[in-house]
Amino acid sequence: MSVYNFKEIEKKWQKKWEENKTFKTVENDKPKYYVLEMFPYPSGKIHMGHVRNYSIGDVVARFMKMKGYNVLHPMGWDAFGLPAENAAIKHGIHPDKWTRENIEEMKEQLKLLGLSYDWDREVATCLPDYYKWTQELFLKFYEKGLAYKKKSFVNWCPSCETVLANEQVVGGECERCDSVVVKKDLEQWYLRITDYAERLLNDIDKLDGWPEKVKIMQKNWIGKSIGAEADFEIEGFNKKLKIFTTRPDTMYGVTYMVLAPEHEYVDELVKGTEYEESVQAFKQKMHHLSEIERTSTDTEKEGLFIGKYAINPLNGKKIPIYIANYVMVDYGTGAIMAVPAHDERDEEFAKKYNLEIIPVIDEDGTMINSEELNGLDAKEGFNKIVEKLENLGIGKKTINYRLRDWLISRQRYWGCPIPIIYCDECGIVPVNKEDLPVKLPTDVEFTGKGQSPLITSKKFTNTTCPKCGKVARREMDTMDTFIDSSWYFLRYIDAKNDKTPFDKDLVGKWMPVDQYIGGVEHAILHLLYSRFFVKVLKDLGMLDFDEPFSNLLTQGMVLKEGAKMSKSKGNVVSPLEIIEKYGADTARLFVLFAAPPERDLDWSEQGVEGCFRFINRVYRLVDELKGFTNVEMNLENPSKEDKKARYVIHSTLKKVTDDISGKFGFNTAISALMELVNEMYKYKELEARKECILKEGIETIITILSPFTPHLAEELWSMIGKEGSISQICWPDYDESALVKDEIEIVIQINGKVRGKLNLSANITKEEMEKEALEDDKIKQLVEGKNIVKIIAVPKKLVNIVVK
Structure with a gap:
């Protein structure tokens, strides 16, 4: 009897698949099925999260192909980002070289898993033939008025002399040098995602194939609020203070106003007064705190009177104006009317600073202390006050969103250059499309100091204006990497197109993605940005659909002893070590069997060994019975044992088919398969066994195995005398008559x-x-x-x- 040599088997079939281009997708008349896992950052090493994510997608892709679909299953690289730049600073390796080497390394590692990717469609977002089109899409957004530049506060490390992304700020300090990070006001590029807030919110209800928790997360992130805007005059100041409130019915209870310390009026209001010095000191203090630190419910409310008063437009009452830590300039209008009787944060602040508290709604929801509105219920009071504001011309009913416009500027090198030129004569000038891509220069210095390494390249920074031909300068910022991942699923469909980002008709044939798979950590930003991009591209006439992903699976994490795997905890399990010791099929089988895909999976060496033993058991069974697989099917006069064996064969086939089809019940499918293998071991020992039933059982086991353990299935298929790849056969139908029990x-x-x-x-x-x-x-x-x-x-x- 031969021995299961997984190293030889896996190497053999991976070579055959590559030589025969087994998984290349060609256009045909079969129904389409687009299955996609979120593409990885090329860090150089795959981890168990990758193994789980991609194994799930591979089962779906292989199964749907066998079910008669034309399957598109591509892979690529989300290749721009900070780690490459940090490597350049730390080790002197150019980000391009570091990234390309990591891509090749990870690609070989993914191939070890036997994943059914069409590698001819591979994309890398850091290559000019990809980011050229990212730049063209940016220009389309700009032409449509959806890309604009404005000043905003960013994280600034005074030691490194550079802007930091939020993820580079740990506990208020720079992750590189541990210096205290401050806020700095810089000009930044934004996309007007708020213009699409209502559509993004309403269309969540179309996403029937998404987990409810993800839809709720997106709704909360968009954060629609219905309320009113109102203008408060400021005593001795010629500008009005605009606020947004969801509770206009409480306006008679306003006892103070709060501005964000960064509000544009603050400096003007205190200039030359006794409050100027203390206000500036408070502002500096706030610049050292993150948004989370300032707005957390656990953070003590802290503020400062700035010596000015607002006037309540409803009753003319003077109200002191404060600045405070809990109001952010990017939320609403950056100013609030404080009603401490009906808001916990306002109440905490008012008690600390001995400010008046006036209740205006009683326990029964009836208005009190509200002049002519006393006795009305709060809902009626809401409408009456809005009506009064509109009649006075100082306010209106309005809708506000928690969602802010998307800040896409990054002051770093390793990202897609923003195709904008600045001219002293013409102002902001977009690069001509025929001059794309604006390529990243190679003559840059990576010092970790200053705003961006791009500044060190004179060839890059100095250019001529496309309009007037005079000396001009390029934009130094690069784009947020979320831009790259907001349309990559479209490029896969037409990856070699050198005329446009993609062909509309071809994309229309394949989109939307039928099954998208990735971590729940991307449930908000990546998915929201992708939805936004698709809606804009539809409005631009480039697409005929407005949602990118029909069905979404957010798989759980791989844990060890209940904790997330991480280098710092020393609990990382290397997939390459598992593949070396047990083989890729064992690694795949374990991550698919150990837990339902949407739940966290706890790593178990014993569980891996159990899956390895099962695979060996299947191999021995097929090796022993391979001589019976050429017999004719003859089911005359079946015994009770024959009927039982056929019942297990076909009930297992039915269960596995049902479990994979949309349920992702891989663990229960594999469990049923294990029971079938047990049954076949029992049946083969019977004296009166039927060879044709052994044949049927063996072929069914191998077929069911193929999406889960593809190398093993190919080898067993070959062992029983079948030609070609098992991935090319049709998934069998179960026999209804075999499921009828005597x-x-x-x-x-x-x-x-x-x-x-x-x-x-x-x-x-x-x-x-x-x-x-x-x-x-x-x-x-x-x-x-x-x-x-x-x-x-x-x-x-x-x-x-x-x-x-």
């Missing part, structure tokens, strides 16, 4: 406790069930001498004998 198992209970089981005719009546139960020798002994009160028979399931 006999069924009936449970016998006495006073609700199971006391025995009987195999009886599937057509037995209730009366016959009762009779058989009472005539069973064991049951007779148990009820002897007792009074039978009643007998309850549930057809084809159980008999319960109630005795005293």
